[in-house]
Amino acid sequence: MNSATSNFEVDATGVSPKQLDGLIPSLKLADGNEVPMLGYGLGTANYKSGSAGDAISEPIVTATLTALKAGYTHLDGAEVYGNEVELGKAIEQSRLPRSSLFITTKTIVHAGDTVTQSFNRSLEKLGLDYVDLYLLHSPFFAKTPEELHQAWREMEKIKDSGMAKSIGVSNFLISHLQTLFEIPGGFVYPPVVNQIEYHPYLQHVVEGEDLIAYCREKNIAIQAYSPLTAITNASPGPVDPIYTKLAKKYGVSEAEVALRWCLDQGIVTLTTSSNEERLKGYLKKLPSFKLTPKEVEDIAAAGKEKHHRVWWTENFDANDRR
Template sequence: MHSITSHFQPDASGATPKQLDYLPNLKLSDGNEMPMLGYGLGTANFAKKGAPTDEINNSTVTAIKAGFYHLDGAESYGNEAELGAAIKKSDVDRTKLFVTTKTSCRRGETIEQAFSRSLQKLGLDYVDLYLIHSPFWAEKPEDLVAKWAEMEAIKESGRAKSIGVSNYLKEHLEVILAAKPKYPPVVNQIEYHPYLQHVTDGETGDLLEYLRTNNIAVEAYAPLTAITKAKGGPVDPIYAALAKKYGVTEGEVALRWCLDQGIVAVTTSSNEQRLHAFLSKVPSFKLTPKEVEDIAKAGRQKHYRGFWTNKFKEDDRR
């Protein structure tokens, strides 16, 4: 830990982190840093009818106190107010937290309107990362470019330290990058796990390769899908064997698989013991390159998409 490797910092290139006794931050292309393991307030933490709920508030406070300082929310989850209340209740210095929220690009509404509402609900002066939640609202390529220009204005204002996208495919990013933006997206948050690696044999190519070539960090949501929603596949025995080898859980192997590809992972749990274990166990071991590839190879034998299924054909692996 005292060699030059202790100063190594992963970035959007996808280089694997070195073996450290802590989880490093990933350096984004704009110079800002984000923790490589985040706590998500996604579908498992939807607020009922938009009303604050103690359950969401308390579970988020538990996550923060456990050491999850990377917090991932969105206006569509309906729980920005709960996230903001949890941040306040946790009493953790705001500067130690990395807070993300997302806009859904509602019809007839500007990014400024959406962002101002999100900040108000969060009770914050700024967020660390602001994302466009998906590209599927756009009716034509020009819509993507116009909205990105609005995102750049938010970045310019200083109220979002970094800006990026979520669920974007190569075709959507090509449109934005072709417009030569002053501030290109620094992150693409996508569903990513062994059964959805976004690898195809067609002209669309490999999404991860494209992101890394363009210095866009990969952030995975639903990284535990092979264990939770799609159990009973070819990855199962590999996860089990590696969990036994390293003395960890299969969930911790799944998270490590992402991290060892230089991919940020966002997960969730209301179990305090499990949250503490994620933060203590995941840094305690590292998969070998062969083990990473073994999981990837087995995963490509099965296809499973848990989100945005109405936007893709059943066999679409993009």
């Protein structure tokens, strides 16, 4: 898998959507498509529960527009977030060319539903003719290998239709990927992305198994969600003093150090905020520095001293670091 090797660049004029292509490197996926390495995620701060019904949440539309105006063209959504309509309205209201955007959505694959039905609903809610990336949101819906294989065959047909430029998975561990790779007859299109919770306290390394290394061996790009967990959900912890030291060294925030740690590993990184200045700050500051290989390793080593998982905890034992 090719990784983005060009560094960010920034000038004194700041950041605008028109400048974005020159600032954020893209990662070339195994299928030849490219994804901006920094994206705006709608899954945490902008989650809309089912109790909200069909009413449009203007705050979610506004927050997403804020991200677009700040310069983010990589937007990550999902059917289960309940806000695809709001994402679509923000895209429409931004008046940015569709070709300048990279849009992701995901299917949770509910019982009695099909991937195709889910995908068609998503496109309708988004008001789009296609998405750039479509993901199986998790492997946990599949009770048998056959169910997983059937879902992937539907994913392949969606890619064949051109309505999803790339297809991949999310929250898949090595065992799930191994099952997927046993699909009878082999892939028409293999997954090119695995989107996972990733931060220093969840590096997916256990008993000689390394999920990141496995994905790279299989030409599957990693996307990280919840990269700021060590700051927002798991502080105090052993990485705190390292973040503080590096933030002072580079003149940036601790959050920017945390994001840079992922980017410097060639990992596509998703973040979220409703604060326009903070979002702009990420685009301005992240290009201005790069961690050394030793600093990346120091954070990783300290992170392994603690375990903290934010999402999908019902599927894992408390100390399961996979």
